Amino acid sequence: AQSVTQPDIHITVSEGASLELRCNYSYGATPYLFWYVQSPGQGLQLLLKYFSGDTLVQGIKGFEAEFKRSQSSFNLRKPSVHWSDAAEYFCAVVPNRDDKIIFGKGTRLHILP
Amino acid sequence: SQTIHQWPATLVQPVGSPLSLECTVEGTSNPNLYWYRQAAGRGLQLLFYSVGIGQISSEVPQNLSASRPQDRQFILSSKKLLLSDSGFYLCAWSGWDRGHEQYFGPGTRLTVT
Numbered sequence: 063a064q065s066v067t068q069p070d071i072h073i074t075v076s077e078g079a080s081l082e083l084r085c086n087y088s089y090g091a092t093p094y095l096f097w098y099v100q101s102p103g104q105g106l107q108l109l110l111k112y113f114s115g116d117t118l119v120q121g122i123k124g125f126e127a128e129f130k131r132s133q134s135s136f137n138l139r140k141p142s143v144h145w146s147d148a149a150e151y152f153c154a155v156v157p158n159r160d161d162k163i164i165f166g167k168g169t170r171l172h173i174l175p
Numbered sequence: 176s177q178t179i180h181q182w183p184a185t186l187v188q189p190v191g192s193p194l195s196l197e198c199t200v201e202g203t204s205n206p207n208l209y210w211y212r213q214a215a216g217r218g219l220q221l222l223f224y225s226v227g228i229g230q231i232s233s234e235v236p237q238n239l240s241a242s243r244p245q246d247r248q249f250i251l252s253s254k255k256l257l258l259s260d261s262g263f264y265l266c267a268w269s270g271w272d273r274g275h276e277q278y279f280g281p282g283t284r285l286t287v288t
Contacts, residue, residue, distance in 0.1 A: 079201055094275050094276075096276060100280075103263075103282070103284070104281055104282065105178045105265055105279035105280050105281045105282050106219075106265070106267075106275055106279040107279070108277075110277065111276055152219070156275040162221070162224070163260070163275055163277060165189055166218065167217065167218035
């Protein structure tokens with residue numbers, strides 16, 4: 063079955079530290095890939111997306127993600143986190159052009175002062 | 176620019192009562208529309224999607240129904256709520272010219288008592 067895996071349910075980092083959130087998917091020769099962020103009690107906001115081209119994509123709020131086809135991964139990174147980055151992060155994949163989007167179960171990010 | 180609205184923001188309803196949640200999109204035409212439910216720790220569950228007026232696809236058999244009476248209006252309903260219907264309901268839209276990326280509303284917190 064098609065799946066998107068975010069192996070870390072919770073991650074805690076100190077403010078100012080670097081961050082990497084992992085995302086792996088199980089299918090799709092040319093997937094469309096997304097990262098969303100959700101603050102408590104709010105809707106999801108699109109951080110960045112990958113359709114084709116350069117495998118390192120830049121997003122909003124200083125986030126970036128790298129598509130690695132050989133590893134079926136699309137990890138999200140930020141060099142220095144801020145307390146306002148505390149939220150839940152969702153990876154999402156469209157396996158092929160005519161497929162529906164599939165969301166991972168999310169990673170909740172906690173920031174230590 | 177495009178905006179998406181949901182109301183109400185919060186709702187507390189007794190078991191067996193009816194439900195109507197509304198979602199409207201502004202600034203775009205003929206969007207694809209989606210209803211998701213988010214239960215704590217369980218990620219996003221796609222409930223319904225619509226590619227046009229009167230066209231509804233159901234992803235999961237359940238106690239809920241959806242309708243699209245106008246191009247940019249999407250309604251989630253139930254005749255009799257169950258305790259298990261409690262959750263955070265999110266509406267989203269995507270455009271034919273935006274690829275597969277979806278844009279989410281602020282959500283409705285439903286508590287069935």
